[in-house]
Amino acid sequence: xxxxxxxxxxxxxxxxxxxxxxxxxxxxxxxxxxxxxxxxxxxxxxxxxxxxxxxxxxxxxxxxxxxxxxxxxxxxxxxxxxxxxxxxxxxxxxxxxxxxxxxxx
Amino acid sequence: xxxxxxxxxxxxxxxxxxxxxxxxxxxxxxxxxxxxxxxxxxxxxxxxxxxxxxxxxxxxxxxxxxxxxxxxxxxxxxxxxxxxxxxxxxxxxxxxxxxxxxxxxxxxxxxxxxxxxxxxxxxxxxxxxxxxxxxxxxxxxxxxxxxxxxxxxxxxxxxxxxxxxxxxxxxxxxxxxxxxxxxxxxxxxxxxxxxxxxxxxxxxxxxxxxxxxxxxxxxxxxxxxxxxxxxxxxxxxxxxxxxxxxxxxxxxxxxxxxxxxxxxxxxxxxxxxxxxxxxxxxxxxxxxxxxxxxxxxxxxxxxxxxxxxxxxxxxxxxxxxxxxxxxxxxxxxxxxxxxxxxxxxxxxxxxxxxxxxxxxxxxxxxxxxxxxxxxxxxxxxxxxxxxxxxxxxxxxxxxxxxxxxxxxxxxxxxxxxxxxxxxxxxxxxxxxxxxxxxxxxxxxxxxxxxxxxxxxxxxxxxxxxxxxxxxxxxxxxxxxxxxxxxxxxxxxxxxxxxxxxxxxxxxxxxxxxxxxxxxxxxxxxxxxxxxxxxxxxxxxxxxxxxxxxxxxxxxxxxxxxxxxxxxxxxxxxxxxxxxxxxxxxxxxxxxxxxxxxxxxxxxxxxxxxxxxxxxxxxxxxxxxxxxxxxxxxxxxxxxxxxxxxxxxxxxxxxxxxxxxxxxxxxxxxxxxxxxxxxxxxxxxxxxxxxxxxxxxxxxxxxxxxxxxxxxxxxxxxxxxxxxxxxxxxxxxxxxxxxxxxxxxxxxxxxxxxxxxxxxxxxxxxxxxxxxxxxxxxxxxxxxxxxxxxxxxxxxxxxxxxxxxxxxxxxxxxxxxxxxxxxxxxxxxxxxxxxxxxxxxxxxxxxxxxxxxxxx
Numbered sequence: 001x002x003x004x005x006x007x008x009x010x011x012x013x014x015x016x017x018x019x020x021x022x023x024x025x026x027x028x029x030x031x032x033x034x035x036x037x038x039x040x041x042x043x044x045x046x047x048x049x050x051x052x053x054x055x056x057x058x059x060x061x062x063x064x065x066x067x068x069x070x071x072x073x074x075x076x077x078x079x080x081x082x083x084x085x086x087x088x089x090x091x092x093x094x095x096x097x098x099x100x101x102x103x104x105x
Numbered sequence: 106x107x108x109x110x111x112x113x114x115x116x117x118x119x120x121x122x123x124x125x126x127x128x129x130x131x132x133x134x135x136x137x138x139x140x141x142x143x144x145x146x147x148x149x150x151x152x153x154x155x156x157x158x159x160x161x162x163x164x165x166x167x168x169x170x171x172x173x174x175x176x177x178x179x180x181x182x183x184x185x186x187x188x189x190x191x192x193x194x195x196x197x198x199x200x201x202x203x204x205x206x207x208x209x210x211x212x213x214x215x216x217x218x219x220x221x222x223x224x225x226x227x228x229x230x231x232x233x234x235x236x237x238x239x240x241x242x243x244x245x246x247x248x249x250x251x252x253x254x255x256x257x258x259x260x261x262x263x264x265x266x267x268x269x270x271x272x273x274x275x276x277x278x279x280x281x282x283x284x285x286x287x288x289x290x291x292x293x294x295x296x297x298x299x300x301x302x303x304x305x306x307x308x309x310x311x312x313x314x315x316x317x318x319x320x321x322x323x324x325x326x327x328x329x330x331x332x333x334x335x336x337x338x339x340x341x342x343x344x345x346x347x348x349x350x351x352x353x354x355x356x357x358x359x360x361x362x363x364x365x366x367x368x369x370x371x372x373x374x375x376x377x378x379x380x381x382x383x384x385x386x387x388x389x390x391x392x393x394x395x396x397x398x399x400x401x402x403x404x405x406x407x408x409x410x411x412x413x414x415x416x417x418x419x420x421x422x423x424x425x426x427x428x429x430x431x432x433x434x435x436x437x438x439x440x441x442x443x444x445x446x447x448x449x450x451x452x453x454x455x456x457x458x459x460x461x462x463x464x465x466x467x468x469x470x471x472x473x474x475x476x477x478x479x480x481x482x483x484x485x486x487x488x489x490x491x492x493x494x495x496x497x498x499x500x501x502x503x504x505x506x507x508x509x510x511x512x513x514x515x516x517x518x519x520x521x522x523x524x525x526x527x528x529x530x531x532x533x534x535x536x537x538x539x540x541x542x543x544x545x546x547x548x549x550x551x552x553x554x555x556x557x558x559x560x561x562x563x564x565x566x567x568x569x570x571x572x573x574x575x576x577x578x579x580x581x582x583x584x585x586x587x588x589x590x591x592x593x594x595x596x597x598x599x600x601x602x603x604x605x606x607x608x609x610x611x612x613x614x615x616x617x618x619x620x621x622x623x624x625x626x627x628x629x630x631x632x633x634x635x636x637x638x639x640x641x642x643x644x645x646x647x648x649x650x651x652x653x654x655x656x657x658x659x660x661x662x663x664x665x666x667x668x669x670x671x672x673x674x675x676x677x678x679x680x681x682x683x684x685x686x687x688x689x690x691x692x693x694x695x696x697x698x699x700x701x702x703x704x705x706x707x708x709x710x711x712x713x714x715x716x717x718x719x720x721x722x723x724x725x726x727x728x729x730x731x732x733x734x735x736x737x738x739x740x741x742x743x744x745x746x747x748x749x750x751x752x753x754x755x756x757x758x759x760x761x762x763x764x765x766x767x768x769x770x771x772x773x774x775x776x777x778x779x780x781x782x783x784x785x786x787x788x789x790x791x792x793x794x795x796x797x798x799x800x801x802x803x804x805x806x807x808x809x810x811x812x813x814x815x816x817x818x819x820x821x822x823x824x825x826x827x828x829x830x831x832x833x834x835x836x837x838x839x840x841x842x843x844x845x846x847x848x849x850x851x852x853x854x855x856x857x858x859x860x861x862x863x864x865x866x867x868x869x870x871x872x873x874x875x876x877x878x879x880x881x882x883x884x885x886x887x888x889x890x891x892x893x894x895x896x897x898x899x900x901x902x903x904x905x906x907x908x909x910x911x912x913x914x915x916x917x918x919x920x921x922x923x924x925x926x927x928x929x930x931x932x933x934x935x936x937x938x939x940x941x942x943x944x945x946x947x948x949x950x951x952x953x954x955x956x957x958x959x960x
Contacts, residue, residue, distance in 0.1 A: 026831055035827075101825035 011052035019045035032088065032095045036081050043074045112169065115178035117158050118207045121217065122256045124155040129249035136242025145232050148245035152228050152252055156221035159214075166214045167701075175704030177210040179262065190321040199321045206262040206324070212423060212488065212705045215698075216259045219495045223412045224252045226673035230503055231404040233669035234510060244284060244402070251277035255413050259420060263324035264313050267421070271309065271385065274414045275302045281409060282401040294400035301394035305384015309421075312377035316428075319370045325424065329708060332427050335371035338581035338588075342366040367583045369575075369590065374428055375435030378421060379442075386418030388476060389446045392469045393774055399461040403506030406461060411468050411502050412495040419475045419491050423484045426709035430482060433712070434591035436573040440480025444568070444604040447473030449771070451611035455618075456757075456767045459523045460505050463619050467549065468498055470608060474564050477605055481598070482713035483567030485702040489688045490564055492698070493556035496684055497548035500677035504542035507666045507674065508623055511535060515631050515660035525622035532624040534663040537671045539624050541678030546620050548681040550613040551734045554692075556685035558730070561609060563688065566726050569602040570719040573712050598716075606729050613737025621745040631658035691723045845871055848918040850910040852893075858900075858927045865893040865906060865922060872913025880905040887911050897926040 022041030029035055047067040054063025085095060092099045110117050128151030136144045162178070169176035182205035190201050209217070228248060235244050254273025261267040275298075283295030316323055320331035343363055351359040382388070387395035398410045409415070422429060422439065429436055447470045454466035471494050478487030505523075508531055512522040521527055532539045548557035575590035637660055665671065688698040716722070744752045757764040766772065848870065855864040867875050874887035879895065887909070897904055902925075909919045939951040 023835055027828060027835065097827045100827055 008052055008056040012049060015045045015049040015052065017045075018042075018048065030097050032085050032097050032100075035097060036078065036085065039081075040074060040078065043070055046070065110165070110178070112176070112178045115162075115180045115209070117162055118178065118180040118209060118260055119182070121155050121158045121162065121221070122207065122253060122260060124151045124158075125249045125253040125256065127151055129246050129253060132242050132249060133246035136246055139242070141236075141241050144242045144245050148249055149225070149228055149232070151249060152221060152225045155252070155256070156218075156225045159217045159221045162209055163214050163218055166209065166211060170211060170701075170704065172700075173704075175210055175707070177208055179206060179208045181206045185265070188317055190317050201317055201321055201323060203263060203265050203323060205266060207257075207260040207266070208262040208325070209260055210705055211702050212420075213259045215488075215492065215701070216420060217256060219492060220252060220255050220259065220413050223495055223499050223677070224248075224255075224408060226676055227404045227408040227412075227499065227503070230407075230506070230670050230673045231402070233667050234404055234506055235402060238402075240284065244281075247277055247280045247284070248405075248408070251281070251409060251414070255417075258417055264309075264316065264328075265323055267424075268306075268309060268313070271381075271417065272306065274409070274417065275299065275306070275385075278302075278398065278409050278414055281405040282398045284401050284405070288400075291400040294394075294397040298394040298398050301391050302384050304391060305381045305418075308377045308380025308384070312374050312381065315370065315374045315377060319374070328425065329427050332371075332431060332708075335369065335374060335428060335431050336576055337370050338367040338583040339370050339373060340365050340367050340583070341373065365583075365585060367581050367588060368434070369432055369581060371428055371431035372435050372591075375425075375432045376438065378425060378428070379435060379439050382418030382421050382476075383442065384418075385421075386415050386472045386476070387446075387469050388418070388442050388473065389449060390773075392446060392450065393777065395469055396462055396465040396770070399459075399465045403461065403502060403509060406465070407499045407502035407506065410465070411498040415468065415472055416475070416491045416495065419472070419479055419487055422476070422479045423488055423706075426479075426484045426706055429479075430573060430709045430712040431576050432591075433573040433575050433593055436480050436482065437591070437593055437597060438480070440477050440568070440597075440601055443473045443476025443478075443480050444601045444608070445473070446470065447477060447608040448604045448611070449473075451608045451615065452767060453770045454615040455611060456764060458525055458622075459520070460508070460525050460528075460619060460623060461502075461523050463525075463615060464498070464501055464505060467501075467612065467616065468494075470612060471498065471549070473608070474561060474605065477568055477601060478564035481568050481571045481601065482573050482709075483564060483571060484706045484709060485688075485699050486560070486563040486567050488702065489698050490557075490560040492687070493548060493560040493681070493684050496677050497545040497557055497681035500541055500545035500674060500681050501549065503670070503674055503677065504538050504545065505623075507535065507538040507670050510666055510670070511538075511663040512630055514663060515658055525619065527630045528623045528628070529626040530624070530628035531663060534628075535665045537665055538674060541671075541674040542624070543620060544678040545681045546616050548685075550616050550738055551609060551730055553731060553734075554685065556681055556683065558734075559685035559689045559691065562691055562727055562730050565602055565605045565609070565730060566691065566723060568605055569598050569726055570716045570722060572598055572714050574714050576712055602726075606733055609730060610733035610737040613734045614741045617738040617741035618745050621741065625746055626749075628663070630663070631660040633662050634659045635662070637661040691727050846912075846914060846916070848873065848910045848912040848916050850908045850918040850920040852908050852920070852922060854922065854924065858929070861897045861900075861926050863895050863897065863924050863926075865895070865908070865924075867891045867893075867908055867910065870910070870912060874911045876909050878907055880907075884909070895924065897924065900926050900928045902926055 019042050022038045022043075022045060025038035025041065026035050029038070047070055050063040050067045050070075054061065058064075088100060089095055128147050131139075131147050132144050136147075139147070166176050166178065169178075185203045185205045188201040188203065190199050228245070231244065231248065235241055238244065251274060254270045254277055256270070258267055258270025258274060261270055279295045279299040282298050283292045286292045286295070313323060316328060319334055319337070320328050322328050322331050342365065348359075348362045351362045353359075354362065384391045395410060395415065399406050401410075429439070450466045450469035450473065454463050454470065457463045457466065471490070475487045475490045475494070478484075478490060508528065509522050511531070511534065512528065516522040516527065544555070546552075548555040551558040551561050572593045574592070579590050579592070580587045581590055686693075686695060686697075689695040690699070744750065769775070849868065852865045852867040855866070857863065865877070867873075869891065873891075874889065875891050876885055876887045877890070877893040878884045884907075893906060893908070895904060895906060904924050906922045906924065907919060908922065909917055911917045937953055939953065940948060941951075943949050
């Protein structure tokens with residue numbers, strides 16, 4: 001049943017590390033482009049975890065199909081995100097996330 | 106006999122009624138685009154055709170009516186609605202269908218002749234009088250609508266249909282009084298008329314409710330057939346069983362307050378009907394609207410506020426004569442209020458200077474006469490006065506309008522152009538107006554052999570000779586014994602007659618004063634300059650500038666009005682002179698109208714008692730009428746013409762306060778202003794203050810404050826920094842993750858206390874495995890069983906069950922559940938208590954449910 005055996009835990013460890021790198025990157029950096037990349041890191045960490053679980057426990061392909069969905073959604077998200085960043089740059093001439101504070105007012 | 110229009114389906118009635126409605130519709134909707142000529146044509150032809158149809162109807166009625174059998178033609182539209190009345194004595198609840206049906210008999214047949222005939226003349230008159238007005242089409246639309254409503258009122262076969270017309274004429278009256286609504290006073294007068302009429306309408310509605318209750322019918326025939334049930338006594342006081350808080354008073358006062366009081370149902374119905382009639386026909390104390398109603402155009406005053414609408418109250422009383430005669434008390438009230446109004450309004454008319462105001466108070470006074478006639482049971486005499494009054498008062502108003510029209514050549518101010526102090530000597534300038542005005546004057550003051558002489562004398566004669574007695578044995582058989590019905594006091598007829606005669610003297614005086622003021626003496630409006638020409642520029646602007654400085658005016662000689670205005674005057678003048686021949690009993694034994702109306706009022710004659718040998722009194726009672734006419738007219742002639750008004754001025758300065766009181770109309774308006782209107786205003790002020798302080802202040806401000814404060818708090822969270830939002834998301838995600846990682850041993854319990862069976866169901870979760878064990882059992886391995894069933898045999902017992910849950914991460918949570926079988930609720934069940942003496946000598950009771958009760 002367990003083809004990966006103990007190796008699953010390694011995958012999970014790697015996935016968790018990548019996820020935490022994404023979270024910290026998203027929270028700590030001010031550059032919007034870097035934040036977008038951090039989001040991509042988090043998404044791919046989840047993908048990795050899903051595929052690994054599916055491989056370890058799954059009798060079907062649900063987890064891997066789910067990963068494909070996430071990849072597709074992430075592509076769309078990047079397209080929208082880059083468009084927002086582009087417009088934001090045109091408006092403020094900067095890519096600093098702290099400059100996006102007009103919601104406060 | 107009548108092949109086109111059979112008596113049972115007399116379609117002509119629908120045509121009579123619908124034509125003015127069509128006129129009103131066309132003039133109201135398209136009038137502006139049609140132009141004045143087309144509006145004139147439409148208005149005149151619709152009323153004219155309606156008049157011709159009415160004439161045909163009248164003669165058809167004459168042909169159909171015999172001495173024994175009243176003729177009545179019906180036209181039935183459709184069933185309007187259906188009410189159910191109370192269960193009657195026979196035990197059957199009856200339906201009261203309200204049909205949209207119209208009928209015509211001798212009474213209404215005569216009325217529609219007056220409405221359409223006088224209406225047509227006044228329409229013709231208005232084409233000239235209103236020629237310069239911007240609202241020409243609007244005026245004729247309203248006027249046609251009025252004729253329609255009045256016809257509905259008169260021809261309606263039941264009270265609800267009459268009520269539709271009643272409200273319709275009220276609306277038209279409102280619209281026409283406020284026709285020149287740009288001036289606040291006119292709009293206010295319209296409103297006043299409308300509101301005063303509402304009070305009367307309330308009475309009419311109450312009467313309808315009572316009639317449904319007691320008679321189970323609202324159509325004339327049904328009411329007449331069931332009128333015997335109106336003789337039953339009704340307890341009207343106290344409402345309920347006793348007066349609240351009466352017990353707090355001394356015993357005698359409380360007993361007096363709580364004593365039940367009875368009246369016959371007919372009295373209640375009649376008084377409610379009379380309230381309606383008094384509102385519409387401007388009787389005390391609701392007359393105040395009619396003098397103000399003169400703010401409308403003069404033809405309106407002639408048609409609505411003299412000839413037709415204000416007589417609707419008398420028509421109503423005459424129509425329901427069969428109900429009124431059942432109640433001597435109500436009849437006496439009607440007669441007394443009528444006589445009092447006749448006298449009261451006449452005193453006010455003595456000193457007014459506005460010629461339309463004089464005529465308005467004169468109308469109120471004459472309406473009082475009509476109610477006096479109706480009140481003493483002389484229905485046909487009252488109606489005779491309605492008829493003659495329609496002619497002579499319309500003639501007087503139109504004559505006054507003609508004079509005002511002439512005055513408008515130079516004086517455009519409404520108040521000044523109607524003031525008789527600016528007139529005088531018009532006899533020379535306006536011969537036709539003068540002649541017809543004098544004819545109508547003769548009629549109203551009772552100049553012998555003219556119409557008003559006969560109709561007024563007839564009323565006074567009946568007031569003296571006739572009274573009303575209660576039907577049957579004159580007793581009310583109440584639940585608390587037999588009591589006497591109201592009996593007319595012996596002084597009643599004498600007092601009523603005396604009031605009428607005094608009012609007649611006053612009438613002769615003020616009408617003579619009016620005629621002298623307008624037509625005799627020298628013209629005081631402006632200096633007459635032959636061949637005078639209108640100065641250049643806008644005449645109105647010019648005039649108003651002049652009025653301000655009261656500069657002496659110059660102008661041409663006043664002109665006689667054109668034929669459209671004089672023709673109606675001549676016709677009405679002739680009718681004022683000769684209409685008396687219809688019913689000139691006293692001198693010529695002419696009974697045309699009496700005979701004609703006799704079948705209509707036949708059922709209402711039962712309670713009317715005449716003094717002995719009344720015919721012999723006819724001539725003696727005529728003498729005071731002639732004497733007071735001579736006296737009133739003579740004094741006025743001497744005062745205002747021979748002595749040039751000097752005695753009047755002396756009299757006024759001798760009793761300045763009385764004069765001022767009369768001039769201010771007894772200050773009744775001011776009284777109402779202070780009491781009723783003041784009370785309503787205070788209530789409105791209170792409501793406004795409540796709105797300002799409680800609603801605006803507390804409710805609105807407090808709510809706003811709450812929202813603002815919570816908004817201010819929440820605003821602190823919205824920093825606008827993306828990182829803070831992201832951090833909160835991460836924290837939330839972490840919390841969610843923790844919740845999923847930790848196991849949760851929660852279960853829900855499904856109870857069945859009756860059978861003692863219980864099912865525990867554990868909540869699902871990620872990779873959850875369960876194990877259950879009761880108190881004292883050994884735990885088993887974790888499994889997939891998420892429900893646990895247990896049975897408790899005895900009520901009141903308790904069992905403990907432990908649930909352990911292990912999740913996918915191998916973490917375990919445990920929780921203990923205590924299940925208690927409740928005892929059955931026996932409260933409210935029959936119980937038996939066995940009481941016995943125990944071995945220790947103490948009494949003890951054993952409680953046991955009765956056999957068959959659930960455990």
